[in-house]
Structures are given as structure tokens and as C-alpha cells.
Amino acid sequence: MPRTRRDVLASLAGVGVAGLAGCTALDAGGSETEDPSLDAATLREVRELGSPAFPARVPAPIADSFLERGRARARELLDSCPERMSPEEVPNEAVREIYAEAYADAAEDLERTAADESPFEALRGLRYARGAAAMAKGTYEAAVGGFTESDVRDEAEAVRADIESFRLGTRYLGDEPDRALVVYEAVENLVAAAVRYLDNAGEYGRYADSAPRVGELFDAVESARASLDGARHVRDRYLATIPDPVDFTGPFEATASSLAEIIADRLSEYPEEERLEPVVEAEGFDTEELESMPAKDLLVETFVEVERGLQDARDGLRSDRFATALVGAHTAETHRRAFEDAVTAVKRGRYESVESATAVRDAKLGALEALEAARSDGSNPHLTRRALVDIAHMVGRGDRSLGDDYYSDDDPRAARNALAQYATTEFAARETPDVSAWVLGTLAAERGGVRR
Structure with a gap:
């Protein structure tokens, strides 16, 4: 039997994620409300695909x-x-x-x-x-x-x-x-x-x-x-390395302050409560029905990161750490957009259940593809890659769910948790290059349209 494109991708994932871009991830959800029995061997293979290599870097020559x-x-x-x-x-x-x-x-x-x-x-x-x-x-x-x-x-x-x-x-x-x-x-x-x-x-x-x-x-x-x-x-x-440096202090501060206000205004559309259930309910979902679905964790994971990023932006501004504030704004906006994408996907019937172990595998490959596509985007490579370092960690969290001794090999809860982490990674990675362009475009506008 000839191998499918997914089979080829799976063989590549074990040694890295280069070359994965260009494939469309399969839907990870279905119409069933009960999780079927999952193949434990396939779930172990999903974990063994490995995590993407995104070591932290800085664009300065370290001696x-x-x-x-x-x-x-x-x-x-x-x-x-x-x-x-x-x-x-x-x-x-x-x-x-x-x-x-x-x-x-x-x-x-x-x-x-x-x-x-x-x-x-x-x-x-x-x-x-x-x-x-x-x-x-x-x-x-x-x-x-x-x-x-x-x-x-x-x-x-x-x-x-x-x-x-x-x-x-x-x-x-x-x-x-x-x-x-x-x-x-x-x-x-x-x-x-x-x-x-x-x-x-x-x-x-x-x-x-x-x-x-x-x-x-x-x-x-x-x-x-x-x-x-x-x-x-x-x-x-x-x-x-810079013969004629430019002072970005004022533009960094002004842009971080402006973006934090924009994101806060966008978040004001959601209920302001400590619990996330009202936010999910405001999108028209029944939280009790979502409880046993991968959709629940997907929605929660994306929205939590919005709040964390905005808090980083505000903390950075208060402590005069303006680069940290800008990266926090990037995190918040990336996951705000990912949350909206997730809401749309769930309303279309995706992520209602884990149809099979193969669906978990497809979700992970979708995450790997999205990460590689974003990394390959050359428009703002440093900021985009910096953001992807944090996003890529979610793949490892999904893998750990599948390897957690708390669950049996075919426990559907482990598969649901893993699938949600992989889906969150995919949605966030897809939004990252555009958000990098938004942050740096706003900074350029603050400096009068000057990109350097």
C-alpha cells in the first residue's frame, strides 16, 4: 500500500520539522459526543514523533x-x-x-x-x-x-x-x-x-x-x-556589531503603551470575571457540554495566554522594560487571534471528541506544520522566532500528557489533553507572522514610517 502524505510527514517529524510546511492538517474533531476506544500503540507513536527543535536564541554573537x-x-x-x-x-x-x-x-x-x-x-x-x-x-x-x-x-x-x-x-x-x-x-x-x-x-x-x-x-x-x-x-x-546605532527608547515605550491599550480594549468585549467559563459562555457555548471535549481545553489555553501576555505588557511598562512589554503585547494578540480561530473551529463542529488515535497524530502534525511555516516566514524573522520558542513548548506539554503515568495507555482524557495542546500550537503558530508584522508595523508608524 503506498504511503500517504501524512505517513511521510510522520517519518520526518522524528528528526525535525523542516520540510513540513504546505500540508493541511485534518480536522481533529467529530460529531460524536463520546470518545471511542483509542489505539494505545498509535498514541505511543504520536509521542515518539518528538517535539520540534526551537532552542532559545538571541541575534547577537555570543563569544x-x-x-x-x-x-x-x-x-x-x-x-x-x-x-x-x-x-x-x-x-x-x-x-x-x-x-x-x-x-x-x-x-x-x-x-x-x-x-x-x-x-x-x-x-x-x-x-x-x-x-x-x-x-x-x-x-x-x-x-x-x-x-x-x-x-x-x-x-x-x-x-x-x-x-x-x-x-x-x-x-x-x-x-x-x-x-x-x-x-x-x-x-x-x-x-x-x-x-x-x-x-x-x-x-x-x-x-x-x-x-x-x-x-x-x-x-x-x-x-x-x-x-x-x-x-x-x-x-x-x-x-x-553596529557602527551607527539608532535610539529606540521612545518608540519602544510609546508603541508598547499603545498596543497594550488596544489589546485591553479588545479584551473588554469579554466578561471581566476571574473564571473563564463566562468568556466561553459569551461565545455561545454550553460549558457543561464542552467539559469532556478537547474544545474546552483549546478555548481555555488560548484565552489564558491572552491574559498572560497582556499582564506581561503592563508589568513591562510599569518597570520600564519596554522590550518585554512589546513581546508581551505580541503574545497577547497572537493568542487573542488564536482564540477567535478556535471559537470558529469549534462552532463548525471541530474538536468535539477524539475520533481516533490517528486524529491525535494528525493534530500533532498540524502543529508541526504550522510551526515550520511560521519559522520559514522571512518578513520579521527575529521576533517571529522568539514567539515560536514559547509556542513550541506546548507540543511538549501534549506529549507529556500522552506519557503521564496518571493515565492508562488508552485513557481518552490523555488524548483530549494532548490534542488540545497540539491544536493550540497550530492556531497560535499560524497567527504569529502576521502579529509580528502588526507589532513592528506599529513601531514603524510611531517612528514616522521608518523601518530602521
């Missing part, structure tokens, strides 16, 4: 020497203390066990940075490796030496001052908006992470008045320092 310095810092911290504490050094067994776990975690995190799929992922991973190594180092020095909470808090204040100095000294200088927006959103995220590490160290902690407490504080300080180092490197390496 190998920078990454190696970060790894060297983690190794330095680890090499200065033993792999295990001896009972003679530290009689407290609980402290010894905590230390051994921290040491092992640091070694594992350090090894992982060498295997990351992109230099930017490795850069971000260094904060975990350095932090875990500092946890081990701080615990050891507090247990056998004179390292104290006071010492660590002094370091924390010095790092906090460095963060503020960096933040105040950073303007949105760049070459063209698509690239600049993604670079500065990455810089802002790294700086925000550095602040969170320091803030959380004072509020949360597993240990109190102990050597491990000193260790976890030192972990927070080192993680913050590593995040700040990463932010500085990305910004400086980006600016080094």
Missing part, C-alpha cells in the same frame, strides 16, 4: 570565551571544596547530605551547559551551574570555616548596586527594530532574573540559621551575578 569563563567560574567554586564532607569535619549528617546533593547538582548543571542547543541557552544555563556550585561552596565554607550570612549579604548588596548601575546605563540602541527588540527583551529578562534571585533570597529559603542557609544565599548571589554578566555580554556584543 565562546565568555561561556568558557562562566564554566571556569563554576569549576573554580567546585574545585575549592571536596566532593563529600567527612564526618570528622562536619558531624551533622543532614548538612553532609545537603552538601553532597548540591555538589552533584552543580556538576550536572555544568555538564548540561556544554550540551545546550544554542549559545544563548548555554549562557542562560551558566547561572544555574554557577549558582549550584555556589550553594556547595557556601555550605562547605559555612560548615568548616568562618563564612557567614553577613558576608553573603554584603556581597548581595554589591551585586544589587551593579544591577542598578547596568540598568540605568542601558538604552535601547540598535540597528533595526526586529533584531533590537529581541536582543533587549533577552537583556531585560536576564536583569529581571538577577533581581529576583536577590529578592527571593531574603524571603524564601528551605533552611534557617544553618550552613545550608548560607549556601542558598550564596547561590542566589552567584546566580544574580551570572545573570547580570550574561545581560552585559549580550548587550555589549550586540552594540559592537
Whole structure:
């Protein structure tokens, strides 16, 4: 029997998603209200198709020497203390066990940075490796030496001052908006992470008045320092590639504010309640009838992301993180459009049930096709790809539903959850390039029609 086009796509999906664009996904729903028995072997094959490769990237040249310095810092911290504490050094067994776990975690995190799929992922991973190594180092020095909470808090204040100095000294200088927006959103995220590490160290902690407490504080300080180092490197390496930079500060702020207002106005058409049921009901659906359908999760997933994106936009504006605000507006509008697409599809009878395991497979292939088609769009490649990194994670969530030990192999709930995640991915990915054009087109209009 000749293979169908879907069979060919399935064989490609196991090694990547390149070449999937151009195929139309089959309807994943049907008219039945009860899920039929599903073929467990086919569902396992759906999961084994794998997830698309969308490693996080930033359009700035990250130096190998920078990454190696970060790894060297983690190794330095680890090499200065033993792999295990001896009972003679530290009689407290609980402290010894905590230390051994921290040491092992640091070694594992350090090894992982060498295997990351992109230099930017490795850069971000260094904060975990350095932090875990500092946890081990701080615990050891507090247990056998004179390292104290006071010492660590002094370091924390010095790092906090460095963060503020960096933040105040950073303007949105760049070459063209698509690239600049993604670079500065990455810089802002790294700086925000550095602040969170320091803030959380004072509020949360597993240990109190102990050597491990000193260790976890030192972990927070080192993680913050590593995040700040990463932010500085990305910004400086980006600016080094631009001979005549443009200042986007004012246009970024004005555009983010304008888009957040537009999206908020569009959301005002929906009921303003904490629960999502009124929103779904406002579209003419009976939530009780939807309860056992993939349609329910599809509608909820898309709308939740609208609210999350708008909150990111508002938070970014309040904290003067204008690139973050713009990306948040992009997320909100992408999923608002995806929600409208989903509403139309459900009203046409799609996603009422999982007809078969093959329907789940078709839904996943539809998601992979949409992701690849969006990635292949060259109009605004940096912002579009940045958005797709977040969207592609939903495919993995669908896969995990199929592999969740909570469900039996043929449990229809697992298939419904997976299908909804794949469908959400497809709808959002399809809208992404147009939303990128909307965001950057609005920014160009704010700058008087200037694309650069």
C-alpha cells in the first residue's frame, strides 16, 4: 500500500520539522459526543514523533570565551571544596547530605551547559551551574570555616548596586527594530532574573540559621551575578556589531503603551470575571457540554495566554522594560487571534471528541506544520522566532500528557489533553507572522514610517 502524505510527514517529524510546511492538517474533531476506544500503540507513536527543535536564541554573537569563563567560574567554586564532607569535619549528617546533593547538582548543571542547543541557552544555563556550585561552596565554607550570612549579604548588596548601575546605563540602541527588540527583551529578562534571585533570597529559603542557609544565599548571589554578566555580554556584543546605532527608547515605550491599550480594549468585549467559563459562555457555548471535549481545553489555553501576555505588557511598562512589554503585547494578540480561530473551529463542529488515535497524530502534525511555516516566514524573522520558542513548548506539554503515568495507555482524557495542546500550537503558530508584522508595523508608524 503506498504511503500517504501524512505517513511521510510522520517519518520526518522524528528528526525535525523542516520540510513540513504546505500540508493541511485534518480536522481533529467529530460529531460524536463520546470518545471511542483509542489505539494505545498509535498514541505511543504520536509521542515518539518528538517535539520540534526551537532552542532559545538571541541575534547577537555570543563569544565562546565568555561561556568558557562562566564554566571556569563554576569549576573554580567546585574545585575549592571536596566532593563529600567527612564526618570528622562536619558531624551533622543532614548538612553532609545537603552538601553532597548540591555538589552533584552543580556538576550536572555544568555538564548540561556544554550540551545546550544554542549559545544563548548555554549562557542562560551558566547561572544555574554557577549558582549550584555556589550553594556547595557556601555550605562547605559555612560548615568548616568562618563564612557567614553577613558576608553573603554584603556581597548581595554589591551585586544589587551593579544591577542598578547596568540598568540605568542601558538604552535601547540598535540597528533595526526586529533584531533590537529581541536582543533587549533577552537583556531585560536576564536583569529581571538577577533581581529576583536577590529578592527571593531574603524571603524564601528551605533552611534557617544553618550552613545550608548560607549556601542558598550564596547561590542566589552567584546566580544574580551570572545573570547580570550574561545581560552585559549580550548587550555589549550586540552594540559592537553596529557602527551607527539608532535610539529606540521612545518608540519602544510609546508603541508598547499603545498596543497594550488596544489589546485591553479588545479584551473588554469579554466578561471581566476571574473564571473563564463566562468568556466561553459569551461565545455561545454550553460549558457543561464542552467539559469532556478537547474544545474546552483549546478555548481555555488560548484565552489564558491572552491574559498572560497582556499582564506581561503592563508589568513591562510599569518597570520600564519596554522590550518585554512589546513581546508581551505580541503574545497577547497572537493568542487573542488564536482564540477567535478556535471559537470558529469549534462552532463548525471541530474538536468535539477524539475520533481516533490517528486524529491525535494528525493534530500533532498540524502543529508541526504550522510551526515550520511560521519559522520559514522571512518578513520579521527575529521576533517571529522568539514567539515560536514559547509556542513550541506546548507540543511538549501534549506529549507529556500522552506519557503521564496518571493515565492508562488508552485513557481518552490523555488524548483530549494532548490534542488540545497540539491544536493550540497550530492556531497560535499560524497567527504569529502576521502579529509580528502588526507589532513592528506599529513601531514603524510611531517612528514616522521608518523601518530602521
